[in-house]
Amino acid sequence: MALLGLALIGYLLTHIGLRAVLAAAASIGPGGFGVVCAMAFVVFAVLGPAWYVLLPRATHPSLRVLIWGRMVRDAASEALPFSQVGGMVLGVRATGLFGMPTRLTVASMIVDVTTELVGQLLYVGFGLWLLATYGAQSAAAATLERSILIGIAVMTVCGIGFLAMQRRGLGWLSDKLAGRVFPASAAYMSGVAADLQAIHRSPWRLVVSACIHFCAWNAAALATWVAFRLIGQHVTVSAVIALESLVYAARSLAFFVPNALGVQEAAYAVLAPLVGIGQEFALAVSLLRRARDIAVGIPILLVYQFLEGRRALTRRVHT
Numbered sequence: 001m002a003l004l005g006l007a008l009i010g011y012l013l014t015h016i017g018l019r020a021v022l023a024a025a026a027s028i029g030p031g032g033f034g035v036v037c038a039m040a041f042v043v044f045a046v047l048g049p050a051w052y053v054l055l056p057r058a059t060h061p062s063l064r065v066l067i068w069g070r071m072v073r074d075a076a077s078e079a080l081p082f083s084q085v086g087g088m089v090l091g092v093r094a095t096g097l098f099g100m101p102t103r104l105t106v107a108s109m110i111v112d113v114t115t116e117l118v119g120q121l122l123y124v125g126f127g128l129w130l131l132a133t134y135g136a137q138s139a140a141a142a143t144l145e146r147s148i149l150i151g152i153a154v155m156t157v158c159g160i161g162f163l164a165m166q167r168r169g170l171g172w173l174s175d176k177l178a179g180r181v182f183p184a185s186a187a188y189m190s191g192v193a194a195d196l197q198a199i200h201r202s203p204w205r206l207v208v209s210a211c212i213h214f215c216a217w218n219a220a221a222l223a224t225w226v227a228f229r230l231i232g233q234h235v236t237v238s239a240v241i242a243l244e245s246l247v248y249a250a251r252s253l254a255f256f257v258p259n260a261l262g263v264q265e266a267a268y269a270v271l272a273p274l275v276g277i278g279q280e281f282a283l284a285v286s287l288l289r290r291a292r293d294i295a296v297g298i299p300i301l302l303v304y305q306f307l308e309g310r311r312a313l314t315r316r317v318h319t
Helices: 002-016 018-026 029-052 063-079 084-096 102-134 139-167 171-181 183-200 203-230 237-253 263-275 279-318
Strands: none
Touching: 002 018, 002 263, 002 279, 018 279, 029 063, 029 102, 029 203, 029 279, 063 084, 063 279, 084 102, 084 279, 102 139, 102 183, 102 203, 102 237, 139 237, 183 203, 203 237, 203 279, 237 263, 263 279
16 A cells, blocks of 8 residues: 555655655755644644543643653654554653553543544534635535535444444453453453543543644644745635545545555645645645655654663663
8 A cells, every 4th residue: 555655645646746846845845844743742732631630630641741641642743664553653652661551541531532523523514614605616625625515424423433432441342352351351352442432421521632733633734834835825714624634534544555655645645735725736735745744753753762762771771
């Protein structure tokens, strides 16, 4: 899948014009690229509280720990050829280094992923409204809007079902599946289920988390708008929100493709003209986003690896 995605990127660059895309990307300059990277930390600063508000007050760790866990989670998902689940595993490990109980981390992350989905559904709906109001109207755009609405409906049904399972504490998983297939994990899964039920006792926490995630999605779109402005494209914030929301919807549907290789670029190429952005500039921003993910993600992962190594050496010395 990754090779197919890379081939698709190569085709798009050749078809649209490699020189034009690279010239647009290079026009941002080192200082502009530094601003784009700095905006990623602004988004992290919003995502951390969205996770933080889900935890019961008696178990609240430091907000910085959850921001750090979210940074590692996203860095692994975007900078390494892992699935989103792989990033979540490292996110759990990263918070555990600072003493956060693993079961509580797993339970709260499950709910955080769900509220992030709710925030994304609101964000995509908002983007569709902006596209219908301010975007170019055509038969292709109408077909795209209908397809995305169907996708939103399916994701909404899945999200409601997942929330219903969480409110029951995933008891069927801990009691039946884990008990029969993985007997040694039954007690652990029961603890996760109990933590899930404790989080769901306060529905307002979920509402607040979803609202913060909606703000985080818009903050990410604002970061992309800054990138467009830095390469000389005078586009409106509403146009970028409409574009970004649909690009992220495409990325979510193609979750099985590592790093959404090719999917992200194809979505930019297809959707950018609908909001008045040239394809070469949209592809340039897509490449800048990937460069940013590496420039920000690799140092985060190196720091995480250093902390893991130091902890392992400390344990070895003590034993």
